[in-house]
Amino acid sequence: xxxxxxxxxxxxxxxxxEEDEVLLNYVNEHGPRDWSSIRSxxxxxxxxxxxxxxxxxxxxxxxxxxxxxxxxxxxVVIELQAHFGNKWAKIAxxxxxxxxxxxxxxxxxxxxxxxxxxxxxPPNSQQNxxxxxxxxxxxxxxxxxxxxxxxxxxxxxxxNQCLPLYPESSEEYKMxxxxxxxxxxxxxxxxDLPALETISMQMVRPFESVSDCPFSQPQLDLxxxxxxxxxxxxxxxxxxxxxxxxxxxxxxxxxxxxxxxxPPMGLKDNxxxxxxxxxxxxxxxxxxxxxxxxxxxxxxxPLPSSSGL
DNA sequence: AAAGGCGACAACCGCAGGCCG
DNA sequence: ACGGCCTGCGGTTGTCGCCTT
Numbered sequence: 394x395x396x397x398x399x400x401x402x403x404x405x406x407x408x409x410x411e412e413d414e415v416l417l418n419y420v421n422e423h424g425p426r427d428w429s430s431i432r433s434x435x436x437x438x439x440x441x442x443x444x445x446x447x448x449x450x451x452x453x454x455x456x457x458x459x460x461x462x463x464x465x466x467x468x469v470v471i472e473l474q475a476h477f478g479n480k481w482a483k484i485a486x487x488x489x490x491x492x493x494x495x496x497x498x499x500x501x502x503x504x505x506x507x508x509x510x511x512x513x514x515p516p517n518s519q520q521n522x523x524x525x526x527x528x529x530x531x532x533x534x535x536x537x538x539x540x541x542x543x544x545x546x547x548x549x550x551x552x553n554q555c556l557p558l559y560p561e562s563s564e565e566y567k568m569x570x571x572x573x574x575x576x577x578x579x580x581x582x583x584x585d586l587p588a589l590e591t592i593s594m595q596m597v598r599p600f601e602s603v604s605d606c607p608f609s610q611p612q613l614d615l616x617x618x619x620x621x622x623x624x625x626x627x628x629x630x631x632x633x634x635x636x637x638x639x640x641x642x643x644x645x646x647x648x649x650x651x652x653x654x655x656p657p658m659g660l661k662d663n664x665x666x667x668x669x670x671x672x673x674x675x676x677x678x679x680x681x682x683x684x685x686x687x688x689x690x691x692x693x694x695p696l697p698s699s700s701g702l
Numbered sequence: 703a704a705a706g707g708c709g710a711c712a713a714c715c716g717c718a719g720g721c722c723g
Numbered sequence: 724a725c726g727g728c729c730t731g732c733g734g735t736t737g738t739c740g741c742c743t744t
Binding site for chain 1: 708709710712713714715
């Protein structure tokens with residue numbers, strides 16, 4: 394309990410069943426609003442904020458409480474995070490029964506795990522001396538941002554298209570990741586929102602089989618955003634290729650079971666090798682995604698739930 | 703069996719935006 | 724136009740239970 398200036402006490406910490414009941418009764422009677430009046434009326438010694446949070450995250454109807462993220466949900470979160478950034482509330486609206494807190498927790502747990510996995514990897518090659526560790530860029534590496542665009546087969550243009558992304562800040566750019574720099578022609582994000590709705594629909598009705606999963610059918614028609622082309626090459630040098638070299642090195646040392654035995658994220662061998670040689674032109678945009686497949690997620694994190702698809 | 707690591711989840715905090723007087 | 728209040732959001736931290744060593 395914490396005493397306020399007005400003499401009243403504010404309770405913090407875990408909610409009791411009795412408090413939940415009071416809160417539910419209040420919402421049933423008044424609707425999910427006027428949270429502050431719950432305290433002012435003396436119904437609960439909780440702030441309006443705390444009440445709202447409790448209702449949104451636990452008491453609201455149709456929540457998937459105690460239910461782990463399915464493989465499809467994971468993929469959707471990954472895709473949407475690549476496009477929206479850390480807009481958890483927005484992402485949550487595309488996942489039936491999930492709250493922003495759920496998505497946020499899911500993502501941070503995932504990120505922590507990835508960081509830890511890579512931290513246990515041997516030190517980077519000389520190329521990384523004096524640079525931030527590669528794992529700082531992890532969210533980039535795990536997000537093949539164009540994967541879900543393959544489901545836009547019914548788009549008006551009749552083509553599968555990548556959502557356009559124009560990073561306005563370096564932070565946005567970092568969050569987005571290289572694949573997000575690739576897009577087709579002049580489409581707006583708003584124009585692609587129906588496609589996102591499709592994702593939501595898919596989440597409500599889980600894919601019947603692997604072959605139904607739109608993520609497994611990448612047919613991309615992509616081109617680089619001209620103004621970002623230069624930027625796109627940079628992270629490739631700094632991160633992707635470092636990762637690939639690391640992976641290659643580690644695989645030689647520890648065998649293919651190593652967690653860092655990383656497939657080259659859709660880079661075709663020729664593109665990868667050309668880049669390694671350093672003399673050739675950067676890989677073509679298409680070559681980044683020709684090999685995209687759902688398995689590309691799996692090196693980062695096994696998806697136990699996906700095995701049962 | 704005990705200890706530590708880790709993942710999942712719950713809840714708080716600070717900030718920003720909208721609304722209203 | 725301005726300030727206060729309310730709501731919503733994102734970041735962070737704490738807790739608990741399970742698993743591994």
